[in-house]
Amino acid sequence: MSNVVVVRVDEPILESNKKIASQLRELFASRGIHVFEFLGSPGSGKTALIEKLIECYPGDLSEIAYIGGDVASTLDTERILRHGVKGVQVNTGGACHLEAIHIRKALRELDIDGVRVLFIENVGNLICPIYFDLGSSMRILIVSVTEGEDKFIKHPVTVMNCDVIVINKYDLVEVMEVDVERMISDARRINPKAPIVLTSAKTNYGIDNLAKILGLM
Numbered sequence: 001m002s003n004v005v006v007v008r009v010d011e012p013i014l015e016s017n018k019k020i021a022s023q024l025r026e027l028f029a030s031r032g033i034h035v036f037e038f039l040g041s042p043g044s045g046k047t048a049l050i051e052k053l054i055e056c057y058p059g060d061l062s063e064i065a066y067i068g069g070d071v072a073s074t075l076d077t078e079r080i081l082r083h084g085v086k087g088v089q090v091n092t093g094g095a096c097h098l099e100a101i102h103i104r105k106a107l108r109e110l111d112i113d114g115v116r117v118l119f120i121e122n123v124g125n126l127i128c129p130i131y132f133d134l135g136s137s138m139r140i141l142i143v144s145v146t147e148g149e150d151k152f153i154k155h156p157v158t159v160m161n162c163d164v165i166v167i168n169k170y171d172l173v174e175v176m177e178v179d180v181e182r183m184i185s186d187a188r189r190i191n192p193k194a195p196i197v198l199t200s201a202k203t204n205y206g207i208d209n210l211a212k213i214l215g216l217m
C-alpha cells in the first residue's frame with residue numbers, strides 16, 4: 001500500500017489559478033473596482049438577483065460590468081445587457097466552473113474604464129467553483145428555498161468559503177414548506193461570519209438589504 005504513487009493533478013492547476021487571481025485582485029484594487037462573484041446551483045436565481053441589484057444601483061449604469069460564465073448559452077448575458085450595462089459571456093465549453101484565466105481573457109473584451117462594480121456570475125454549480133479564486137472582493141452564495149433545506153449541510157466547503165449567504169425565492173417558502181430557520185442555523189453553524197440574507201427577486205423582498213451588505217446602496 002505504501003508504494004502507491006498518488007498523482008495529484010489538481011495542485012498545479014490551483015496554484016496557477018491562485019497566481020492569476022491575485023494579479024486580477026491587484027488590477028481591480030488599483031482601479032477601485034468592487035468585484036462580486038455569484039455562485040449557486042442552476043436556477044437558484046443568480047442572474048435575477050444581479051438584475052435586481054442593477055435596477056436599484058444608485059450610480060450611473062456605465063459604472064457596472066458583468067461577466068457571465070456558462071457551459072454553452074449566452075442567455076444570461078443577454079438578459080443582463082438589456083439593462084444597459086456592459087458585459088461579456090464566457091463559454092467554458094463544457095467546464096463546470098470559471099477559472100481566473102477566464103476572467104483575464106474576458107477582460108480583453110470588456111472595457112473596464114470607469115467601472116466601479118463588476119458582477120461575475122459563475123457557472124451554475126455548488127461544488128467546484130469555490131476552489132477557484134477569481135480575484136473577487138466578495139463571494140456570494142445563492143441557495144433558493146426550492147432546492148431543499150439540506151443544501152448548506154451538503155456543501156459545507158462552499159458555505160465555509162463564501163462571504164455572504166443568500167436564501168432566495170423566499171416568496172415560495174410556504175408553498176415549499178421549507179424550514180428557513182433550520183437553513184439559517186445550518187448556514188450559521190458552518191460559516192459564523194457571513195451575513196445571511198433572505199431575498200425574493202420576484203417580490204423584491206430583501207434586495208435593498210443585500211445591496212447594503214454589498215455596499216451598493
Ligand code: MG
Pocket residue numbers: 046047048076121
Ligand atoms: Mg444565471
Ligand code: ZN
Pocket residue numbers: 095096097125128129
Ligand atoms: Zn468544475
